[in-house]
Amino acid sequence: MVPAIPRRLLFVNYSLEMGGIETLLLELSRAMMAGERYRPGVCVFEAGGKLQKEFEAIDVPVHVIQKQRSRDYLLPFRLRGLIRREGYDLVHAHNQVAWLYGGLGALFAGRPLIYTEHTSLEKFQTARQKHLKTALRLLGRKTGLVTTVARHLIPSLEQDIGIPSARIRNIYNGIDPGPYHIDIDREQKLRELGLPLDSRVVGIVASLTEAKDHATLLRAFAGVLQQVPEARLLIVGEGPLEAGMRQLADTLAIAGHVHFLGVRRDIPELLQLFDVFTLSSLIEGLPISLLEAMASACPVVATRIPGVDELVSEEAGILVPHSSSGQQAAALVRVLTEDGLAERLGQGGRDRVLQQFSFDAMIRGYLSCYDDVLRGTER
CATH class of the missing domain: 3.40.50.2000 (Glycogen Phosphorylase B;)
Structure with missing residues:
Protein backbone atom coordinates (compact mmCIF):
# COMPACT_ATOMS: atom_id res chain seq x y z
CA MET A 1 0.00 0.00 0.00
CA VAL A 2 1.08 3.56 -0.70
CA PRO A 3 1.56 5.06 2.77
CA ALA A 4 -0.16 8.09 4.27
CA ILE A 5 -0.34 11.01 1.95
CA PRO A 6 0.38 13.56 0.69
CA ARG A 7 3.57 12.42 -1.02
CA ARG A 8 5.90 14.98 -2.58
CA LEU A 9 6.21 14.91 -6.38
CA LEU A 10 8.75 16.90 -8.40
CA PHE A 11 8.01 17.76 -12.02
CA VAL A 12 11.15 18.43 -14.08
CA ASN A 13 10.79 20.44 -17.30
CA TYR A 14 13.12 22.70 -19.25
CA SER A 15 11.28 25.95 -18.55
CA LEU A 16 7.93 27.50 -17.63
CA GLU A 17 7.48 29.47 -20.82
CA MET A 18 4.03 29.34 -22.38
CA GLY A 19 3.58 26.02 -24.13
CA GLY A 20 1.64 22.78 -24.17
CA ILE A 21 3.77 20.90 -21.64
CA GLU A 22 3.87 23.86 -19.27
CA THR A 23 0.10 24.35 -19.47
CA LEU A 24 -0.38 20.64 -18.79
CA LEU A 25 1.87 20.79 -15.72
CA LEU A 26 -0.04 23.80 -14.39
CA GLU A 27 -3.39 22.03 -14.73
CA LEU A 28 -2.00 18.82 -13.22
CA SER A 29 -0.66 20.85 -10.30
CA ARG A 30 -4.00 22.56 -9.76
CA ALA A 31 -5.77 19.21 -9.66
CA MET A 32 -3.26 17.75 -7.22
CA MET A 33 -3.41 20.76 -4.91
CA ALA A 34 -7.18 20.28 -4.74
CA GLY A 35 -6.72 16.65 -3.66
CA GLU A 36 -4.92 14.95 -0.81
CA ARG A 37 -2.67 12.36 -2.45
CA TYR A 38 0.28 14.37 -3.81
CA ARG A 39 1.87 17.78 -3.37
CA PRO A 40 3.74 18.92 -6.49
CA GLY A 41 6.79 21.08 -7.00
CA VAL A 42 8.45 22.08 -10.27
CA CYS A 43 12.13 22.25 -11.23
CA VAL A 44 13.16 24.06 -14.42
CA PHE A 45 16.48 24.89 -16.07
CA GLU A 46 15.65 28.48 -17.10
CA ALA A 47 14.47 31.36 -14.93
CA GLY A 48 11.73 33.84 -15.72
CA GLY A 49 9.17 31.67 -17.47
CA LYS A 50 5.87 33.40 -18.08
CA LEU A 51 3.92 30.76 -16.16
CA GLN A 52 6.12 30.76 -13.05
CA LYS A 53 3.91 33.21 -11.14
CA GLU A 54 0.84 31.08 -11.85
CA PHE A 55 2.44 28.08 -10.18
CA GLU A 56 3.47 30.19 -7.23
CA ALA A 57 -0.06 31.64 -6.98
CA ILE A 58 -1.41 28.15 -6.21
CA ASP A 59 1.41 27.49 -3.70
CA VAL A 60 3.38 25.14 -5.96
CA PRO A 61 7.09 25.77 -5.32
CA VAL A 62 9.21 26.52 -8.38
CA HIS A 63 12.90 25.61 -8.20
CA VAL A 64 15.23 27.08 -10.84
CA ILE A 65 18.54 25.30 -11.44
CA GLN A 66 20.11 27.24 -14.29
CA LYS A 67 21.52 24.89 -16.91
CA GLN A 68 24.86 25.74 -18.45
CA ARG A 69 25.09 25.84 -22.23
CA SER A 70 25.76 22.58 -24.02
CA ARG A 71 26.33 19.66 -21.65
CA ASP A 72 26.09 20.43 -17.93
CA TYR A 73 27.73 17.56 -16.04
CA LEU A 74 27.04 19.09 -12.62
CA LEU A 75 23.31 19.61 -13.15
CA PRO A 76 22.26 16.08 -12.07
CA PHE A 77 24.18 16.49 -8.81
CA ARG A 78 22.50 19.84 -8.12
CA LEU A 79 19.16 18.16 -8.79
CA ARG A 80 20.09 15.37 -6.40
CA GLY A 81 20.71 17.97 -3.71
CA LEU A 82 17.35 19.64 -4.36
CA ILE A 83 15.44 16.35 -4.26
CA ARG A 84 17.00 15.28 -0.98
CA ARG A 85 16.86 18.72 0.64
CA GLU A 86 13.17 19.27 -0.17
CA GLY A 87 12.16 15.68 0.55
CA TYR A 88 10.65 14.78 -2.82
CA ASP A 89 9.45 11.17 -2.98
CA LEU A 90 9.07 10.84 -6.75
CA VAL A 91 10.34 12.60 -9.89
CA HIS A 92 8.33 13.04 -13.09
CA ALA A 93 10.37 14.32 -16.06
CA HIS A 94 8.89 15.74 -19.26
CA ASN A 95 10.58 15.42 -22.66
CA GLN A 96 14.06 14.22 -23.41
CA VAL A 97 16.45 16.81 -21.97
CA ALA A 98 14.54 16.91 -18.67
CA TRP A 99 14.54 13.10 -18.67
CA LEU A 100 18.30 13.02 -19.05
CA TYR A 101 19.17 15.50 -16.31
CA GLY A 102 16.13 15.04 -14.07
CA GLY A 103 16.37 11.28 -14.39
CA LEU A 104 20.01 11.19 -13.38
CA GLY A 105 19.24 13.50 -10.47
CA ALA A 106 16.44 11.18 -9.31
CA LEU A 107 18.64 8.10 -9.57
CA PHE A 108 21.53 9.76 -7.72
CA ALA A 109 19.06 10.76 -4.99
CA GLY A 110 17.65 7.24 -4.80
CA ARG A 111 14.14 8.29 -5.86
CA PRO A 112 11.80 6.55 -8.32
CA LEU A 113 11.39 8.10 -11.76
CA ILE A 114 8.57 8.50 -14.27
CA TYR A 115 9.04 9.98 -17.73
CA THR A 116 6.52 11.43 -20.21
CA GLU A 117 7.30 11.63 -23.94
CA HIS A 118 5.52 14.62 -25.51
CA THR A 119 7.32 14.74 -28.86
CA SER A 120 9.73 12.39 -30.60
CA LEU A 121 13.50 12.74 -30.94
CA GLU A 122 12.94 13.75 -34.57
CA LYS A 123 12.87 17.40 -33.48
CA PHE A 124 16.64 17.19 -32.80
CA GLN A 125 19.40 17.20 -35.39
CA THR A 126 20.75 13.76 -36.32
CA ALA A 127 23.94 13.97 -34.24
CA ARG A 128 22.01 15.12 -31.16
CA GLN A 129 19.49 12.33 -31.67
CA LYS A 130 22.29 9.75 -31.66
CA HIS A 131 23.81 11.04 -28.42
CA LEU A 132 20.45 11.25 -26.67
CA LYS A 133 19.45 7.74 -27.75
CA THR A 134 22.64 6.32 -26.28
CA ALA A 135 22.19 8.10 -22.95
CA LEU A 136 18.46 7.45 -22.71
CA ARG A 137 18.81 3.74 -23.45
CA LEU A 138 20.87 3.47 -20.27
CA LEU A 139 18.57 5.72 -18.27
CA GLY A 140 15.47 3.93 -19.54
CA ARG A 141 16.46 0.76 -17.68
CA LYS A 142 16.10 2.64 -14.40
CA THR A 143 12.89 4.50 -15.23
CA GLY A 144 9.90 3.01 -13.41
CA LEU A 145 7.26 3.92 -15.98
CA VAL A 146 7.22 5.78 -19.29
CA THR A 147 4.06 7.48 -20.52
CA THR A 148 3.22 8.95 -23.89
CA VAL A 149 0.67 11.63 -24.80
CA ALA A 150 -0.11 9.89 -28.12
CA ARG A 151 0.21 6.34 -29.36
CA HIS A 152 2.42 7.23 -32.33
CA LEU A 153 5.26 7.94 -29.88
CA ILE A 154 5.36 4.38 -28.52
CA PRO A 155 7.28 2.54 -31.31
CA SER A 156 10.28 4.87 -31.07
CA LEU A 157 10.51 4.35 -27.31
CA GLU A 158 10.43 0.60 -27.81
CA GLN A 159 12.81 0.42 -30.76
CA ASP A 160 15.19 3.36 -30.28
CA ILE A 161 15.32 3.57 -26.47
CA GLY A 162 14.61 -0.07 -25.63
CA ILE A 163 11.73 0.49 -23.22
CA PRO A 164 9.70 -2.73 -22.79
CA SER A 165 6.06 -2.35 -23.80
CA ALA A 166 5.00 -3.45 -20.28
CA ARG A 167 6.55 -0.26 -18.89
CA ILE A 168 4.85 2.12 -21.37
CA ARG A 169 1.39 3.61 -20.89
CA ASN A 170 -0.41 5.99 -23.19
CA ILE A 171 -2.21 8.80 -21.37
CA TYR A 172 -3.86 11.19 -23.78
CA ASN A 173 -3.73 14.86 -22.90
CA GLY A 174 -7.07 15.87 -21.49
CA ILE A 175 -8.79 19.17 -20.98
CA ASP A 176 -11.53 20.62 -18.82
CA PRO A 177 -14.00 21.91 -21.44
CA PHE A 357 -10.05 13.45 -24.09
CA SER A 358 -11.39 14.23 -20.64
CA PHE A 359 -9.27 15.96 -18.03
CA ASP A 360 -10.46 13.60 -15.30
CA ALA A 361 -9.29 10.55 -17.25
CA MET A 362 -5.86 12.11 -17.72
CA ILE A 363 -5.54 12.92 -14.01
CA ARG A 364 -6.57 9.39 -13.03
CA GLY A 365 -4.00 7.98 -15.43
CA TYR A 366 -1.10 9.93 -13.97
CA LEU A 367 -2.13 9.33 -10.35
CA SER A 368 -2.31 5.61 -11.09
CA CYS A 369 1.25 5.73 -12.47
CA TYR A 370 2.54 7.49 -9.36
CA ASP A 371 0.80 5.01 -7.05
CA ASP A 372 2.13 2.01 -8.98
CA VAL A 373 5.72 3.23 -9.09
CA LEU A 374 5.74 4.04 -5.37
CA ARG A 375 4.23 0.64 -4.54
CA GLY A 376 6.97 -1.01 -6.56
CA THR A 377 9.69 0.74 -4.55
CA GLU A 378 8.10 -0.06 -1.19
CA ARG A 379 7.59 -3.80 -1.55
Whole structure:
Protein backbone atom coordinates (compact mmCIF):
# COMPACT_ATOMS: atom_id res chain seq x y z
CA MET A 1 0.00 0.00 0.00
CA VAL A 2 1.08 3.56 -0.70
CA PRO A 3 1.56 5.06 2.77
CA ALA A 4 -0.16 8.09 4.27
CA ILE A 5 -0.34 11.01 1.95
CA PRO A 6 0.38 13.56 0.69
CA ARG A 7 3.57 12.42 -1.02
CA ARG A 8 5.90 14.98 -2.58
CA LEU A 9 6.21 14.91 -6.38
CA LEU A 10 8.75 16.90 -8.40
CA PHE A 11 8.01 17.76 -12.02
CA VAL A 12 11.15 18.43 -14.08
CA ASN A 13 10.79 20.44 -17.30
CA TYR A 14 13.12 22.70 -19.25
CA SER A 15 11.28 25.95 -18.55
CA LEU A 16 7.93 27.50 -17.63
CA GLU A 17 7.48 29.47 -20.82
CA MET A 18 4.03 29.34 -22.38
CA GLY A 19 3.58 26.02 -24.13
CA GLY A 20 1.64 22.78 -24.17
CA ILE A 21 3.77 20.90 -21.64
CA GLU A 22 3.87 23.86 -19.27
CA THR A 23 0.10 24.35 -19.47
CA LEU A 24 -0.38 20.64 -18.79
CA LEU A 25 1.87 20.79 -15.72
CA LEU A 26 -0.04 23.80 -14.39
CA GLU A 27 -3.39 22.03 -14.73
CA LEU A 28 -2.00 18.82 -13.22
CA SER A 29 -0.66 20.85 -10.30
CA ARG A 30 -4.00 22.56 -9.76
CA ALA A 31 -5.77 19.21 -9.66
CA MET A 32 -3.26 17.75 -7.22
CA MET A 33 -3.41 20.76 -4.91
CA ALA A 34 -7.18 20.28 -4.74
CA GLY A 35 -6.72 16.65 -3.66
CA GLU A 36 -4.92 14.95 -0.81
CA ARG A 37 -2.67 12.36 -2.45
CA TYR A 38 0.28 14.37 -3.81
CA ARG A 39 1.87 17.78 -3.37
CA PRO A 40 3.74 18.92 -6.49
CA GLY A 41 6.79 21.08 -7.00
CA VAL A 42 8.45 22.08 -10.27
CA CYS A 43 12.13 22.25 -11.23
CA VAL A 44 13.16 24.06 -14.42
CA PHE A 45 16.48 24.89 -16.07
CA GLU A 46 15.65 28.48 -17.10
CA ALA A 47 14.47 31.36 -14.93
CA GLY A 48 11.73 33.84 -15.72
CA GLY A 49 9.17 31.67 -17.47
CA LYS A 50 5.87 33.40 -18.08
CA LEU A 51 3.92 30.76 -16.16
CA GLN A 52 6.12 30.76 -13.05
CA LYS A 53 3.91 33.21 -11.14
CA GLU A 54 0.84 31.08 -11.85
CA PHE A 55 2.44 28.08 -10.18
CA GLU A 56 3.47 30.19 -7.23
CA ALA A 57 -0.06 31.64 -6.98
CA ILE A 58 -1.41 28.15 -6.21
CA ASP A 59 1.41 27.49 -3.70
CA VAL A 60 3.38 25.14 -5.96
CA PRO A 61 7.09 25.77 -5.32
CA VAL A 62 9.21 26.52 -8.38
CA HIS A 63 12.90 25.61 -8.20
CA VAL A 64 15.23 27.08 -10.84
CA ILE A 65 18.54 25.30 -11.44
CA GLN A 66 20.11 27.24 -14.29
CA LYS A 67 21.52 24.89 -16.91
CA GLN A 68 24.86 25.74 -18.45
CA ARG A 69 25.09 25.84 -22.23
CA SER A 70 25.76 22.58 -24.02
CA ARG A 71 26.33 19.66 -21.65
CA ASP A 72 26.09 20.43 -17.93
CA TYR A 73 27.73 17.56 -16.04
CA LEU A 74 27.04 19.09 -12.62
CA LEU A 75 23.31 19.61 -13.15
CA PRO A 76 22.26 16.08 -12.07
CA PHE A 77 24.18 16.49 -8.81
CA ARG A 78 22.50 19.84 -8.12
CA LEU A 79 19.16 18.16 -8.79
CA ARG A 80 20.09 15.37 -6.40
CA GLY A 81 20.71 17.97 -3.71
CA LEU A 82 17.35 19.64 -4.36
CA ILE A 83 15.44 16.35 -4.26
CA ARG A 84 17.00 15.28 -0.98
CA ARG A 85 16.86 18.72 0.64
CA GLU A 86 13.17 19.27 -0.17
CA GLY A 87 12.16 15.68 0.55
CA TYR A 88 10.65 14.78 -2.82
CA ASP A 89 9.45 11.17 -2.98
CA LEU A 90 9.07 10.84 -6.75
CA VAL A 91 10.34 12.60 -9.89
CA HIS A 92 8.33 13.04 -13.09
CA ALA A 93 10.37 14.32 -16.06
CA HIS A 94 8.89 15.74 -19.26
CA ASN A 95 10.58 15.42 -22.66
CA GLN A 96 14.06 14.22 -23.41
CA VAL A 97 16.45 16.81 -21.97
CA ALA A 98 14.54 16.91 -18.67
CA TRP A 99 14.54 13.10 -18.67
CA LEU A 100 18.30 13.02 -19.05
CA TYR A 101 19.17 15.50 -16.31
CA GLY A 102 16.13 15.04 -14.07
CA GLY A 103 16.37 11.28 -14.39
CA LEU A 104 20.01 11.19 -13.38
CA GLY A 105 19.24 13.50 -10.47
CA ALA A 106 16.44 11.18 -9.31
CA LEU A 107 18.64 8.10 -9.57
CA PHE A 108 21.53 9.76 -7.72
CA ALA A 109 19.06 10.76 -4.99
CA GLY A 110 17.65 7.24 -4.80
CA ARG A 111 14.14 8.29 -5.86
CA PRO A 112 11.80 6.55 -8.32
CA LEU A 113 11.39 8.10 -11.76
CA ILE A 114 8.57 8.50 -14.27
CA TYR A 115 9.04 9.98 -17.73
CA THR A 116 6.52 11.43 -20.21
CA GLU A 117 7.30 11.63 -23.94
CA HIS A 118 5.52 14.62 -25.51
CA THR A 119 7.32 14.74 -28.86
CA SER A 120 9.73 12.39 -30.60
CA LEU A 121 13.50 12.74 -30.94
CA GLU A 122 12.94 13.75 -34.57
CA LYS A 123 12.87 17.40 -33.48
CA PHE A 124 16.64 17.19 -32.80
CA GLN A 125 19.40 17.20 -35.39
CA THR A 126 20.75 13.76 -36.32
CA ALA A 127 23.94 13.97 -34.24
CA ARG A 128 22.01 15.12 -31.16
CA GLN A 129 19.49 12.33 -31.67
CA LYS A 130 22.29 9.75 -31.66
CA HIS A 131 23.81 11.04 -28.42
CA LEU A 132 20.45 11.25 -26.67
CA LYS A 133 19.45 7.74 -27.75
CA THR A 134 22.64 6.32 -26.28
CA ALA A 135 22.19 8.10 -22.95
CA LEU A 136 18.46 7.45 -22.71
CA ARG A 137 18.81 3.74 -23.45
CA LEU A 138 20.87 3.47 -20.27
CA LEU A 139 18.57 5.72 -18.27
CA GLY A 140 15.47 3.93 -19.54
CA ARG A 141 16.46 0.76 -17.68
CA LYS A 142 16.10 2.64 -14.40
CA THR A 143 12.89 4.50 -15.23
CA GLY A 144 9.90 3.01 -13.41
CA LEU A 145 7.26 3.92 -15.98
CA VAL A 146 7.22 5.78 -19.29
CA THR A 147 4.06 7.48 -20.52
CA THR A 148 3.22 8.95 -23.89
CA VAL A 149 0.67 11.63 -24.80
CA ALA A 150 -0.11 9.89 -28.12
CA ARG A 151 0.21 6.34 -29.36
CA HIS A 152 2.42 7.23 -32.33
CA LEU A 153 5.26 7.94 -29.88
CA ILE A 154 5.36 4.38 -28.52
CA PRO A 155 7.28 2.54 -31.31
CA SER A 156 10.28 4.87 -31.07
CA LEU A 157 10.51 4.35 -27.31
CA GLU A 158 10.43 0.60 -27.81
CA GLN A 159 12.81 0.42 -30.76
CA ASP A 160 15.19 3.36 -30.28
CA ILE A 161 15.32 3.57 -26.47
CA GLY A 162 14.61 -0.07 -25.63
CA ILE A 163 11.73 0.49 -23.22
CA PRO A 164 9.70 -2.73 -22.79
CA SER A 165 6.06 -2.35 -23.80
CA ALA A 166 5.00 -3.45 -20.28
CA ARG A 167 6.55 -0.26 -18.89
CA ILE A 168 4.85 2.12 -21.37
CA ARG A 169 1.39 3.61 -20.89
CA ASN A 170 -0.41 5.99 -23.19
CA ILE A 171 -2.21 8.80 -21.37
CA TYR A 172 -3.86 11.19 -23.78
CA ASN A 173 -3.73 14.86 -22.90
CA GLY A 174 -7.07 15.87 -21.49
CA ILE A 175 -8.79 19.17 -20.98
CA ASP A 176 -11.53 20.62 -18.82
CA PRO A 177 -14.00 21.91 -21.44
CA GLY A 178 -15.76 24.25 -19.01
CA PRO A 179 -13.51 27.32 -19.40
CA TYR A 180 -13.78 27.07 -23.18
CA HIS A 181 -17.58 26.98 -23.36
CA ILE A 182 -18.21 30.70 -22.98
CA ASP A 183 -19.96 33.58 -24.71
CA ILE A 184 -18.12 36.74 -25.72
CA ASP A 185 -19.08 40.10 -27.17
CA ARG A 186 -17.53 39.60 -30.60
CA GLU A 187 -17.63 43.26 -31.62
CA GLN A 188 -16.01 44.33 -28.37
CA LYS A 189 -13.23 41.75 -28.76
CA LEU A 190 -12.59 42.82 -32.33
CA ARG A 191 -12.35 46.46 -31.24
CA GLU A 192 -10.00 45.49 -28.39
CA LEU A 193 -7.66 43.89 -30.95
CA GLY A 194 -8.02 46.75 -33.42
CA LEU A 195 -9.71 44.60 -36.07
CA PRO A 196 -12.51 45.60 -38.47
CA LEU A 197 -15.95 44.45 -37.33
CA ASP A 198 -16.48 42.43 -40.53
CA SER A 199 -13.27 40.41 -40.02
CA ARG A 200 -13.25 36.67 -40.73
CA VAL A 201 -10.68 35.41 -38.28
CA VAL A 202 -8.19 32.60 -38.86
CA GLY A 203 -6.18 31.84 -35.74
CA ILE A 204 -3.19 29.79 -34.64
CA VAL A 205 -1.84 29.26 -31.12
CA ALA A 206 1.70 27.89 -31.39
CA SER A 207 5.28 28.87 -30.63
CA LEU A 208 7.09 30.41 -33.57
CA THR A 209 9.53 27.57 -34.19
CA GLU A 210 10.46 25.46 -37.19
CA ALA A 211 8.29 22.55 -36.08
CA LYS A 212 5.15 24.69 -36.29
CA ASP A 213 5.90 25.84 -39.89
CA HIS A 214 4.24 29.25 -39.79
CA ALA A 215 5.83 29.98 -43.17
CA THR A 216 3.48 27.53 -44.92
CA LEU A 217 0.53 29.05 -43.05
CA LEU A 218 1.45 32.57 -44.17
CA ARG A 219 1.66 31.42 -47.78
CA ALA A 220 -1.68 29.65 -47.38
CA PHE A 221 -3.23 32.78 -45.90
CA ALA A 222 -2.09 34.80 -48.89
CA GLY A 223 -4.24 32.44 -50.96
CA VAL A 224 -7.16 32.79 -48.53
CA LEU A 225 -7.13 36.57 -48.96
CA GLN A 226 -7.65 36.21 -52.69
CA GLN A 227 -11.06 34.67 -52.03
CA VAL A 228 -11.94 36.08 -48.59
CA PRO A 229 -10.48 39.60 -48.58
CA GLU A 230 -11.91 40.42 -45.14
CA ALA A 231 -9.91 37.58 -43.55
CA ARG A 232 -7.46 38.29 -40.73
CA LEU A 233 -4.77 35.96 -39.39
CA LEU A 234 -4.11 36.10 -35.64
CA ILE A 235 -0.82 34.46 -34.59
CA VAL A 236 -0.72 33.77 -30.85
CA GLY A 237 2.64 32.80 -29.41
CA GLU A 238 6.25 33.82 -29.58
CA GLY A 239 9.53 32.24 -30.55
CA PRO A 240 12.85 32.63 -32.36
CA LEU A 241 11.31 32.80 -35.84
CA GLU A 242 8.99 35.74 -35.18
CA ALA A 243 11.16 38.34 -36.94
CA GLY A 244 11.48 36.09 -39.98
CA MET A 245 7.72 35.49 -40.11
CA ARG A 246 7.03 39.22 -39.92
CA GLN A 247 9.42 39.71 -42.83
CA LEU A 248 7.72 36.94 -44.81
CA ALA A 249 4.30 38.58 -44.24
CA ASP A 250 5.78 41.81 -45.65
CA THR A 251 7.24 39.96 -48.63
CA LEU A 252 3.88 38.31 -49.36
CA ALA A 253 2.19 41.73 -49.11
CA ILE A 254 -0.23 40.47 -46.44
CA ALA A 255 1.24 42.18 -43.36
CA GLY A 256 -1.81 44.44 -42.98
CA HIS A 257 -3.98 41.36 -42.45
CA VAL A 258 -1.61 39.43 -40.15
CA HIS A 259 -1.46 40.22 -36.44
CA PHE A 260 1.25 38.86 -34.12
CA LEU A 261 -0.31 38.86 -30.66
CA GLY A 262 2.51 37.30 -28.66
CA VAL A 263 1.74 35.31 -25.50
CA ARG A 264 -1.86 35.74 -24.32
CA ARG A 265 -3.82 34.67 -21.26
CA ASP A 266 -7.23 35.19 -22.89
CA ILE A 267 -7.06 32.07 -25.07
CA PRO A 268 -10.67 30.95 -24.36
CA GLU A 269 -11.95 34.35 -25.54
CA LEU A 270 -9.74 34.35 -28.62
CA LEU A 271 -10.89 30.84 -29.56
CA GLN A 272 -14.50 32.07 -29.48
CA LEU A 273 -13.45 34.88 -31.80
CA PHE A 274 -11.73 32.59 -34.31
CA ASP A 275 -13.88 31.53 -37.25
CA VAL A 276 -11.40 28.72 -37.84
CA PHE A 277 -8.40 27.43 -35.89
CA THR A 278 -5.42 26.13 -37.84
CA LEU A 279 -2.13 24.33 -37.29
CA SER A 280 0.57 23.99 -39.94
CA SER A 281 2.88 21.81 -37.84
CA LEU A 282 5.47 19.39 -39.19
CA ILE A 283 5.74 17.44 -35.93
CA GLU A 284 3.55 17.22 -32.81
CA GLY A 285 2.86 15.03 -29.82
CA LEU A 286 -0.78 15.67 -29.00
CA PRO A 287 -1.21 19.46 -29.18
CA ILE A 288 -2.96 21.10 -26.24
CA SER A 289 -3.90 24.12 -28.34
CA LEU A 290 -5.82 21.87 -30.71
CA LEU A 291 -7.69 20.32 -27.77
CA GLU A 292 -8.55 23.82 -26.56
CA ALA A 293 -9.88 24.80 -29.97
CA MET A 294 -12.03 21.68 -30.21
CA ALA A 295 -13.34 22.20 -26.66
CA SER A 296 -14.35 25.70 -27.80
CA ALA A 297 -16.35 24.23 -30.71
CA CYS A 298 -14.02 26.06 -33.07
CA PRO A 299 -13.66 24.33 -36.46
CA VAL A 300 -10.18 23.03 -37.21
CA VAL A 301 -7.92 22.89 -40.25
CA ALA A 302 -4.62 21.17 -39.43
CA THR A 303 -1.84 19.14 -40.99
CA ARG A 304 -2.25 15.38 -41.21
CA ILE A 305 0.69 14.31 -39.05
CA PRO A 306 1.08 11.73 -36.27
CA GLY A 307 -0.62 12.90 -33.10
CA VAL A 308 -2.93 15.33 -34.85
CA ASP A 309 -4.56 12.48 -36.76
CA GLU A 310 -5.21 10.69 -33.44
CA LEU A 311 -7.07 13.74 -32.19
CA VAL A 312 -8.97 15.14 -35.18
CA SER A 313 -11.57 12.89 -36.81
CA GLU A 314 -13.39 13.64 -40.08
CA GLU A 315 -16.31 14.94 -38.02
CA ALA A 316 -14.09 17.33 -36.06
CA GLY A 317 -11.96 19.06 -38.70
CA ILE A 318 -10.20 19.00 -42.03
CA LEU A 319 -6.68 17.55 -42.26
CA VAL A 320 -4.32 18.46 -45.09
CA PRO A 321 -0.78 17.36 -46.00
CA HIS A 322 1.96 19.27 -44.23
CA SER A 323 3.98 21.84 -46.21
CA SER A 324 1.11 22.27 -48.68
CA SER A 325 0.07 25.91 -48.62
CA GLY A 326 -2.37 25.38 -51.50
CA GLN A 327 -4.33 22.62 -49.78
CA GLN A 328 -4.30 24.45 -46.46
CA ALA A 329 -5.63 27.58 -48.16
CA ALA A 330 -8.40 25.62 -49.90
CA ALA A 331 -9.50 24.00 -46.63
CA LEU A 332 -9.53 27.32 -44.80
CA VAL A 333 -11.61 28.92 -47.54
CA ARG A 334 -14.08 26.01 -47.37
CA VAL A 335 -14.63 26.48 -43.65
CA LEU A 336 -14.98 30.25 -44.03
CA THR A 337 -17.45 30.10 -46.93
CA GLU A 338 -19.33 26.79 -47.04
CA ASP A 339 -22.75 27.00 -45.38
CA GLY A 340 -23.02 24.98 -42.18
CA LEU A 341 -19.53 23.44 -42.39
CA ALA A 342 -17.94 25.50 -39.61
CA GLU A 343 -20.77 24.78 -37.17
CA ARG A 344 -20.79 21.06 -38.02
CA LEU A 345 -17.03 20.65 -37.55
CA GLY A 346 -17.00 22.76 -34.40
CA GLN A 347 -19.68 20.67 -32.72
CA GLY A 348 -17.99 17.47 -33.85
CA GLY A 349 -14.73 18.60 -32.28
CA ARG A 350 -16.33 19.50 -28.96
CA ASP A 351 -18.17 16.18 -28.83
CA ARG A 352 -14.90 14.33 -29.45
CA VAL A 353 -13.13 16.13 -26.60
CA LEU A 354 -15.99 15.40 -24.22
CA GLN A 355 -16.05 11.73 -25.14
CA GLN A 356 -12.38 10.79 -25.52
CA PHE A 357 -10.05 13.45 -24.09
CA SER A 358 -11.39 14.23 -20.64
CA PHE A 359 -9.27 15.96 -18.03
CA ASP A 360 -10.46 13.60 -15.30
CA ALA A 361 -9.29 10.55 -17.25
CA MET A 362 -5.86 12.11 -17.72
CA ILE A 363 -5.54 12.92 -14.01
CA ARG A 364 -6.57 9.39 -13.03
CA GLY A 365 -4.00 7.98 -15.43
CA TYR A 366 -1.10 9.93 -13.97
CA LEU A 367 -2.13 9.33 -10.35
CA SER A 368 -2.31 5.61 -11.09
CA CYS A 369 1.25 5.73 -12.47
CA TYR A 370 2.54 7.49 -9.36
CA ASP A 371 0.80 5.01 -7.05
CA ASP A 372 2.13 2.01 -8.98
CA VAL A 373 5.72 3.23 -9.09
CA LEU A 374 5.74 4.04 -5.37
CA ARG A 375 4.23 0.64 -4.54
CA GLY A 376 6.97 -1.01 -6.56
CA THR A 377 9.69 0.74 -4.55
CA GLU A 378 8.10 -0.06 -1.19
CA ARG A 379 7.59 -3.80 -1.55
